[in-house]
Amino acid sequence: METNPYQTQLTRLRAGGFAAFVCALCYVVGIVMILAVMPDINNDGDERLKAIMDHSRLIQLWYLIIFVLFGLALLVLNRSLYQPAYQQSGHFQLLGALLGYMWAAYVFASGLIAVLTIEYLIMQPVDQIERIWPAIFAIQMGLGDGVEWVGGVWMLMVNTSLQRYQIASKPVAHFGLVTGAIGTLTVMPDMALAGLIFGLLQIVWFCWLGVLFITGAGNQPVYASAIKGVNTTR
Numbered sequence: 001m002e003t004n005p006y007q008t009q010l011t012r013l014r015a016g017g018f019a020a021f022v023c024a025l026c027y028v029v030g031i032v033m034i035l036a037v038m039p040d041i042n043n044d045g046d047e048r049l050k051a052i053m054d055h056s057r058l059i060q061l062w063y064l065i066i067f068v069l070f071g072l073a074l075l076v077l078n079r080s081l082y083q084p085a086y087q088q089s090g091h092f093q094l095l096g097a098l099l100g101y102m103w104a105a106y107v108f109a110s111g112l113i114a115v116l117t118i119e120y121l122i123m124q125p126v127d128q129i130e131r132i133w134p135a136i137f138a139i140q141m142g143l144g145d146g147v148e149w150v151g152g153v154w155m156l157m158v159n160t161s162l163q164r165y166q167i168a169s170k171p172v173a174h175f176g177l178v179t180g181a182i183g184t185l186t187v188m189p190d191m192a193l194a195g196l197i198f199g200l201l202q203i204v205w206f207c208w209l210g211v212l213f214i215t216g217a218g219n220q221p222v223y224a225s226a227i228k229g230v231n232t233t234r
Contacts, residue, residue, distance in 0.1 A: 016080020017213030022073035024206035027199050033058075044136045053129075056122045060115045067111020074104040080213065081158060081167070092164055096157040102148050111141040111199040148198050152183020155202070168212055176205050 034041060037058070038051035052059055078100030082093045117136045124132055159176030162168040179201040185194040 012080050013213045016077045018101045019073040019080070020206040020210035020213065023077060024069040024203045024210070026073065027203045027206070029062065030105035031196070033066075045133070048137065048140075049129075049133050052118055052121065056118055060118055063111045063118075066191050067107045067114065071104045071108035071111065074100065074107070077209075080103065080153045081161070091160040092157060094156065096161045099150075099154040099157055100164040103154050106150055113143060118126055125205045148187075148195050149187040150166070152186070152198065155180025155183055155205075159194040168209065172205070172208055172212065175201070175208070179205055183190055198233055 035053060041048045043050055078097060081100070083098050117139060121129060121132060121136055123171040126156065156178050159179075159180060162172035162176065163170060179198060182194050182201065183198040185191045186198065
């Protein structure tokens with residue numbers, strides 16, 4: 001039985017739309033957890049240790065959601081943003097896909113390392129925890145907790161691609177470009193607030209893109225360009 005390319009493309013886009021909503025939900029969980037339970041988790045090692053000892057299982061679940069689940073959803077979304085293998089893809093699309101896979105692998109690995117280091121920490125005798133903690137804290141911070149520059153660069157590349165190849169409307173792409181630019185600022189230590197702004201804006205962008213991909217937004221370019229398989233080798 002032959003596969004209908006039109007239907008296959010619709011299915012892929014809708015899967016990406018649902019994945020975008022999952023990504024947004026992961027950000028919501030992440031922000032609410034920080035504000036409600038551990039506002040100083042990325043600023044103070046003692047506060048982070050206290051939060052871990054008081055809410056170890058909750059924090060492990062939190063890491064699984066905001067890193068591991070987010071990484072899996074990002075893979076699905078990233079795949080839906082680019083042309084199938086039998087069609088030609090442009091340079092921006094290929095670079096965006098590569099960055100997306102790198103970001104997904106990065107957050108996936110970071111989440112598992114965070115969960116496992118917490119498990120190791122809480123299994124230690126009480127008198128050993130303070131001796132072990134500095135090394136674990138250094139590992140967690142070295143993985144980039146609170147630093148969103150990788151995601152910011154991905155956003156810049158993805159939204160450049162969305163605009164150039166008319167895969168989504170210009171307002172979506174322009175909003176995403178601004179969001180990505182803010183995300184890249186988090187690489188600077190004194191720009192920690194940019195991380196919160198980036199997260200809030202990404203929630204909006206993920207939901208906006210999800211609606212377009214699932215509904216087709218009244219046959220806007222998000223469907224027309226992708227389904228026709230336009231030549232994007234420019």
